[in-house]
Amino acid sequence: MTERAEATLIGIAAAIAGLGVGIVTYTAGDGITIDALAAFATQFAAFTGLFIAIRRWAPSATRLLLAPVSLIAAIAAIEVFRIDPDLGRLQRWWLLLGAAIAMAVLFLLRHRGLEVLRRFRYLFLAVALGLLLLPLTPSGWPLGGATINGSRLWVRLQLGERSLSFQPGEAAKLLLVVFLASYLADTWRGLAEMPRSFGPLRLPEPRQLLPMLIAFGVSLMVLVYQRDLGASLLLFVLFMLMLFVATARPTYLVAGGVLAAGGALGAASAFDHVAMRVSAWLHPFADFTGSGYQVSQGLFALSASGVFGTGLGNGAPYLIPAAATDYIFVAVIEEMGLATGLAMLAAYALVIAVGFGIALRAADRFRSLLAAGLTITLAVQTLLIVGGVIRLLPLTGITLPFASYGGSSLLTNMTLVALLARVSHEERA
Amino acid sequence: MKQAMRPVAIALLALIGFSAVWLTGIQANAGSDYRDDPRNVRVARAPADTARGNIVTADGVVVAEDDPDGGRRYPEGSRYAHIVGYDASAGRTGVELTRYAAMQTRDDGSITSWILGLLGADLGPPDVHLTIVDEVQQAAEAALGSKTGAVVAIDPRTGAVLAYSSSPAFDPNDVVDGSFDPEDEGSVDEVIDRAADRLLPPGSTFKVIVTAAALEAGLTPDTTFDDATEYAPPGGVAIHNAGGGDCITGSTLTLTDALVVSCNVVFSRLAVDLGAGAVVGAAEDAWFNHRFAWETSAAESSLPSAADLAADIPALAQSGIGERDVRATPLLMAMIAAALGNDGVAMAPYVVSDIVAPDGEAIESTEPAVLGRMFPSAVVDDLLAMMEAVVDQGTGRPGGVSGVRVAGKTGTAEGAGGPHAWFIAVAPVEDPTIAVAVLVEGGGAGGSVAAPIAARVIAAWLAFDS
Numbered sequence: 001m002t003e004r005a006e007a008t009l010i011g012i013a014a015a016i017a018g019l020g021v022g023i024v025t026y027t028a029g030d031g032i033t034i035d036a037l038a039a040f041a042t043q044f045a046a047f048t049g050l051f052i053a054i055r056r057w058a059p060s061a062t063r064l065l066l067a068p069v070s071l072i073a074a075i076a077a078i079e080v081f082r083i084d085p086d087l088g089r090l091q092r093w094w095l096l097l098g099a100a101i102a103m104a105v106l107f108l109l110r111h112r113g114l115e116v117l118r119r120f121r122y123l124f125l126a127v128a129l130g131l132l133l134l135p136l137t138p139s140g141w142p143l144g145g146a147t148i149n150g151s152r153l154w155v156r157l158q159l160g161e162r163s164l165s166f167q168p169g170e171a172a173k174l175l176l177v178v179f180l181a182s183y184l185a186d187t188w189r190g191l192a193e194m195p196r197s198f199g200p201l202r203l204p205e206p207r208q209l210l211p212m213l214i215a216f217g218v219s220l221m222v223l224v225y226q227r228d229l230g231a232s233l234l235l236f237v238l239f240m241l242m243l244f245v246a247t248a249r250p251t252y253l254v255a256g257g258v259l260a261a262g263g264a265l266g267a268a269s270a271f272d273h274v275a276m277r278v279s280a281w282l283h284p285f286a287d288f289t290g291s292g293y294q295v296s297q298g299l300f301a302l303s304a305s306g307v308f309g310t311g312l313g314n315g316a317p318y319l320i321p322a323a324a325t326d327y328i329f330v331a332v333i334e335e336m337g338l339a340t341g342l343a344m345l346a347a348y349a350l351v352i353a354v355g356f357g358i359a360l361r362a363a364d365r366f367r368s369l370l371a372a373g374l375t376i377t378l379a380v381q382t383l384l385i386v387g388g389v390i391r392l393l394p395l396t397g398i399t400l401p402f403a404s405y406g407g408s409s410l411l412t413n414m415t416l417v418a419l420l421a422r423v424s425h426e427e428r429a
Numbered sequence: 430m431k432q433a434m435r436p437v438a439i440a441l442l443a444l445i446g447f448s449a450v451w452l453t454g455i456q457a458n459a460g461s462d463y464r465d466d467p468r469n470v471r472v473a474r475a476p477a478d479t480a481r482g483n484i485v486t487a488d489g490v491v492v493a494e495d496d497p498d499g500g501r502r503y504p505e506g507s508r509y510a511h512i513v514g515y516d517a518s519a520g521r522t523g524v525e526l527t528r529y530a531a532m533q534t535r536d537d538g539s540i541t542s543w544i545l546g547l548l549g550a551d552l553g554p555p556d557v558h559l560t561i562v563d564e565v566q567q568a569a570e571a572a573l574g575s576k577t578g579a580v581v582a583i584d585p586r587t588g589a590v591l592a593y594s595s596s597p598a599f600d601p602n603d604v605v606d607g608s609f610d611p612e613d614e615g616s617v618d619e620v621i622d623r624a625a626d627r628l629l630p631p632g633s634t635f636k637v638i639v640t641a642a643a644l645e646a647g648l649t650p651d652t653t654f655d656d657a658t659e660y661a662p663p664g665g666v667a668i669h670n671a672g673g674g675d676c677i678t679g680s681t682l683t684l685t686d687a688l689v690v691s692c693n694v695v696f697s698r699l700a701v702d703l704g705a706g707a708v709v710g711a712a713e714d715a716w717f718n719h720r721f722a723w724e725t726s727a728a729e730s731s732l733p734s735a736a737d738l739a740a741d742i743p744a745l746a747q748s749g750i751g752e753r754d755v756r757a758t759p760l761l762m763a764m765i766a767a768a769l770g771n772d773g774v775a776m777a778p779y780v781v782s783d784i785v786a787p788d789g790e791a792i793e794s795t796e797p798a799v800l801g802r803m804f805p806s807a808v809v810d811d812l813l814a815m816m817e818a819v820v821d822q823g824t825g826r827p828g829g830v831s832g833v834r835v836a837g838k839t840g841t842a843e844g845a846g847g848p849h850a851w852f853i854a855v856a857p858v859e860d861p862t863i864a865v866a867v868l869v870e871g872g873g874a875g876g877s878v879a880a881p882i883a884a885r886v887i888a889a890w891l892a893f894d895s
Contacts, residue, residue, distance in 0.1 A: 241437055248433035288468055296468070302455055303463035304471050307543045316471050338456050338540070342449050349445045356438035360431055372434055379441040383448065390452045 002063065003055065009067035010051060013074040014043035020078030020312065021088070027313035035089070039081065042092040043074050046099035050418070053103040057110040058425035064354045065424075068347035069402055069417055075344060076403035079332045083317055083324045087405050094407040098414030105418045113426055114419075118366055121182040128175035131168035132218070136225055169222070169231050170399075170408040173238075174415060177373035180239070184246035185366035192247040202251060215239035216259050227273050230388075230398030234380055236260060241376050246369055281394035294321045298389050301327075301334040309337030324405040326397055330389045344403070345386070352379045358424045371423040374416050457540040481532040482554040484513055484524055487591075487782065488893070490563035493525060493601075500605055501525070505563070507598035508570050511622040512561070512590075512725065512780060515601035519611055523725055524781065528557045531784050531793070551788035558783040560589035568889030569594040572882040578850075578869035579623035579759045582886050585767035585861045587797035588776030592865075592886055595623040623868065625727040628756035632842030632875065633691045633824075634851045634866075635712075635751025637765065640688055640815065642703050642711035644808040650685040650815055660694040665743025668697045668750070671841070685815045689823035691839060693750050700749025705738035708749065715765050715803045716775065723760070724780045730757040752843060763866035765803060766853040769812055769836070770861025773804035817858050820880075825852065828880030830888050834858035837883065839875035847871035852879035856887050863890045 018040025025033045047070040054061050073095065081088025109116065117124070135145040184191070194202035219236040222228055240256035267274045276291045284295035297320040304310060317323045317331035324331070333341035355375030362368035378401055385400045387393035399409035401416075463469060481501070484493035492509045493516075496502040501516045503509065514523020521529060536542045536552035546552055569580035569592040582592035599619040603609035611620050621627060643652075656675045661667040670676055676692035687695040700708050709732060713719065717730050732738075732755045738745040747753035760778065768775035777800040784793040804812065816836035819825040825837040836858050840851030850872040855864040865886050867879040 245433045245437055285466075285468075299455070299463050300466070300469045300471055302452070303469075305456070307456075307540060319470065333452075338453065341452060345445055345449045345452075349442055352442060352445065353438070356434065359434055368431075368434075372437070376437070376441070379445070383441070383444050386448050387444075390448065390455060392448060392451050 003051075006063045006067055007048070007051060010047045010070050011044065013047070013067070013070040014040050016071070017043040017074035017077050020074070021081050023312045024078065024082045027311075035081065035085065038089075038092060039077060042095055043070065043077065046095045047073075050099050050102055050414070053106045053418075054421050054425075057106040058421050060427065061421040061425040062354060062358060065351065065417055065421060068350045068354075072344055072347050072402045075332055075336065075340060076328055076400075078312070079317070079328060079335065080324045080405045082312055082335065083331060087324050090407075091405050091410070094410045095414075097407070098411045101411055102414040102418035105415055106422060109422050114367060114370065114422055117178050117370075118182045118185075121179045124175040125179040128172040128179065129218075131172040131175070132222060132226075134168045167406070167408040169226070169228070170412040173231075173234070173377055174374075174412055174419070176235070177238070177242075177377055178370065180242050181366055181369035181373050184242060185364070185369055188246040188365070191243070192249055194249060194251060202249075204249075204251065216263065220263065227271075228397070229267075229274055229277060229394075230384055230396030233384060233396060234377070234398065236263075237380050238373065238376055241380075242369060242373050245372050245376075246365075277394045277396065281388075281391060284391065294327070295391060295395055297321070298327055298330045299391065301330050302390070305334045305337055305341075307338050309333065309335045309340065311335060322397075325399060326385060326395070326404065327389055328404045329386055329400055332403075348379075348382050348401075351375075352382075355379075355420055358420055358427070361427050362423055363426055367423045367426060371420055374420055374423075378413070378416065453540060480534060480554050481529075482556040482785075482787075484509075484528075484532075484557045484559060486559050486561050486563040486566070488562050488564060492559070492563075496605075501601075502605065503601040506602065507600045508563075508566060508594070509561075510598040510601055510619075511595040511624060512593045513559075513601070514725070515604045515611075517601075517605040518607070519604055522611075524557060524559070527724055528781060528784070531555060532557060535786075535792075551786045551790070553787040555787070555792055556785045557781055558785055560584075560591065560780055560782045561593060562591050562890065562893055564893045565592040565886060565890045566594060568592070569882070569886050570596070572885040573869075576869045576872055576878075577618075577623070578867065578872065578879075579627070580865065580867050580882060580886060581624050581759045581763035582863055582865045582890065583763050583767040583776075583778060585770030585776070585855060585864050588764075588767070588778045588800070589782065589797070590778055590780045591863060591890060593624055593780065595621070622725060623759065623870070625723060625725060625758050625760040628728050628730065628758060629844070629849050629868065629870070630753070630755050630842040631751040631757040631762060632840030632849065632851050633693075633696075633751055634762055634838050634840035634853050634875070635755055635757070636688060636691065636696050636749075637769075637812065637816070637838050637853070638711050638715055638717075639696050639700055639703070639708060639749050640684065641715075641804050641808050641812060642707045643684060643699055644811055645711065645805060646703055646707055648684060650683060650811050652684050653681040654684070654687060654695045654699075656680060656682045656692075657694050660698045660746065662697065662701055662743045662746035665746060668693055668746060670694055685818055688815045688838070689818045691819075691824050697746040697749045701742055701746050705735040705745050708745065709733075709735040709738060712755075715768070716761060716801070717755075717757070721764075721777065721800055723778060727760055728758055730761040732756070751840060759866040759868045762851070762853045762868075763864055764800070766837075766855045766866060767861075767864035768803035769809060769816070770855035770864050773802055773806050773809045775800040775803045813855070813858055816855075820854070824874075824876040825854070825880050827876055828852055828854050828884050830856065830884050830891070833887065833891060835884070835887065837880065839880060841873075841875045844871050848873060850875045850878035852876070852883045854880075854883045854887065856891070862894055863887055 018036045021039040022032045022036035080091050137145045194204050196203040219232045222232040243252045268278050280291040280295050284292035288296055312335050315334040317334050320327045359368050359371035362371050384396050385398045388395035399406050401413045483491045485491050492505045493503050493513050514525045516525040534554045573596040580594045597619050599609050658675050659667040659669050670693050676690045712732050717732050720729050744753050748755050764775050777798045779795045783791045785791050813836045820829050820835045820837045824839040828837045833856050835854050835856040837854035842849040850869040852867045852875050855861045865883045867882045869878050872878040
């Protein structure tokens with residue numbers, strides 16, 4: 001794809017955002033307001049800015065990444081604004097900030113490239129673990145943890161009268177991927193040796209399983225202390241898949257699967273919040289007014305949509321708890337139809353395919369693992385929340401990349417795109 | 430490393446693809462279940478005035494349609510009040526209630542309807558086609574006039590209802606605009622469906638059942654009886670004939686004669702002689718004490734059990750002439766007449782023939798179905814011949830239609846506000862195409878009041894049918 005085509009598609013996505021927001025305000029009886037222009041301008045500025053940054057500081061990068069991402073962001077921005085105009089306006093600032101940070105990352109890496117990241121891997125690990133633990137700080141502190149919707153994932157920064165909440169775990173994911181890519185690129189040989197055998201299964205030295213056990217421990221810690229099933233699952237699957245990709249040893253998949261299954265069964269019986277999620281998944285209507293309410297409302301919304309949706313403003317997506325965040329995918333489908341939902345899935349599939357393409361062609365093992373890790377993060381997160389809201393999997397509270405309302409998520413995922421672009425650029429370096 | 434990356438990439442992409450399939454499946458399969466869930470408040474919020482199809486008679490008269498200004502309207506006013514009913518803020522009744530969902534657009538937004546639409550199916554709101562013929566219905570309405578009562582006409586061959594009228598009737602348009610409150614106590618007279626929901630003693634029309642029981646017991650139309658002026662059942666008051674004297678001049682009369690002149694003395698005695706088991710058995714064969722499916726609600730016609738009547742001979746004697754605790758609806762009496770016109774077999778009555786899409790394609794059609802055998806085949810010809818004599822020479826003469834062989838039976842049942850006039854008929858006898866039951870409450874003698882109404886309905890049908 002040429003640069004011109006990519007720029008055109010970004011422009012079209014921005015136009016869709018502006019048009020959609022215009023329709024929302026018009027059908028609400030407010031006429032076409034400045035919001036339509038603002039939605040267009042924000043989308044256009046954010047992605048054109050990133051487009052220009054990539055052209056200047058990562059000129060050899062693939063031209064396939066930004067168009068699908070901007071389409072997802074545009075469609076979701078319309079629906080977030082439709083559910084709550086205030087959130088929609090805030091989301092615009094987050095998008096601009098996310099693009100700015102992504103551009104800054106590209107700028108900082110422009111001379112010395114990704115090699116820089118490799119050097120500071122233990123620093124990244126420490127920061128990542130610190131960020132994961134940050135929400136556990138007492139709520140009274142100026143930078144204190146906060147429990148929102150039953151999960152302690154949030155940190156609230158008190159700035160006098162105002163406070164700013166964010167989820168440090170989102171950023172920790174990226175840092176962990178960088179650390180793992182770097183660590184596995186150096187140690188994969190040892191991890192891939194399988195001197196022992198147990199039946200058909202070849203086993204590494206027991207001490208080589210240590211990293212996986214640590215990963216399992218971190219996941220469990222997130223689950224127990226932060227009560228965040230989604231992040232816990234995401235972290236563990238990410239560790240496991242990266243280990244498998246680095247070593248090409250199915251043993252790790254098997255061992256990881258056993259650990260995950262055991263952990264899941266144990267968690268479902270030990271923790272009420274996990275058991276509740278599972279029963280809401282299997283029998284959402286059994287406890288309609290309680291634990292099954294969100295899943296049931298989501299299913300009602302899906303059944304109301306049809307192929308082309310009820311039309312913007314005609315549905316009732318606000319009936320679903322967390323419609324603008326966890327349930328944004330269902331809200332989009334209710335009003336813009338199954339067709340739009342499938343288009344979004346196609347866009348995600350495109351980003352994931354391009355991500356793996358970058359990983360396969362990357363210049364060295366570190367860069368390849370980095371791209372693979374970033375793409376796996378994106379894919380697993382998308383699958384967990386999409387599968388959850390359509391009742392394919394138990395619902396885990398996790399954001400839909402580029403779509404859900406939320407600053408931490410948007411900032412992190414825009415940075416992820418910048419890093420993927422940089423790996424792509426360094427293919428021929 | 431790369432050989433491990435490919436399967437991971439393929440697996441993750443396959444899972445995205447599977448999510449897409451799963452999501453599509455939710456829409457295709459479960460859409461309507463979720464939509465119909467009472468806890469789904471989205472349904473309650475949906476606009477109530479979605480477009481609906483028309484209700485059309487067999488001869489193409491639109492009797493219910495959407496009002497362009499919103500709501501429903503009924504071009505024929507009160508003529509179909511009790512069968513088509515109304516759809517108003519006061520609620521829904523009749524076919525408007527029972528076929529409410531069928532008349533809505535089939536485009537529910539699901540993938541299935543989308544594909545059907547692509548394949549060229551017309552998913553617009555379907556029409557409901559009635560079996561009622563407006564010309565016959567008009568005749569029934571006009572013949573009843575201001576009298577209180579009901580007319581039911583049925584095609585004996587299929588069970589299709591040709592006319593269904595109850596008087597007095599309200600105008601459903603008045604319910605829609607709120608000027609008539611069907612819930613009001615003063616509205617009961619107009620609201621009650623006298624065709625299927627009102628139970629009155631059938632009087633002498635019940636003698637058809639007793640005659641059937643007699644023929645089954647081995648008597649013949651020519652069996653003779655004493656022509657007495659009264660019959661005093663053991664332990665009860667004497668039963669007299671309608672005129673007070675004997676039935677015909679002479680010392681004896683045949684069973685046919687007794688039916689022709691509706692001889693109370695003969696039939697009350699006959700009921701006692703045949704026994705409670707035979708009389709109740711014949712009545713229950715004719716669907717007394719049984720329910721049947723009907724578009725709107727239908728009361729169950731009834732008489733006491735054989736054991737109860739066997740223990741109370743005076744009651745059995747009075748039951749033999751359709752009095753005391755015998756109760757019937759005009760709808761069942763029409764079905765009984767229809768069964769006689771169909772070799773004794775009653776067809777299940779129905780009033781909706783088809784649900785038809787706007788492009789003319791029938792989405793759903795009612796297949797005529799057998800309800801059950803009411804009379805043994807062996808007695809049907811004798812009964813019809815006897816009933817034809819009733820119309821030719823007897824009490825049913827006003828029910829005759831010139832040039833047509835009509836078989837019928839009159840009834841004049843005791844009522845608080847004067848006798849209830851009944852007439853049941855089936856015509857033409859050689860190949861019956863219509864059966865009618867007429868009830869005029871407190872109207873007088875069945876022969877002079879009810880029979881002429883039936884004759885007009887039969888004539889209207891035969892004019893339409895030819």
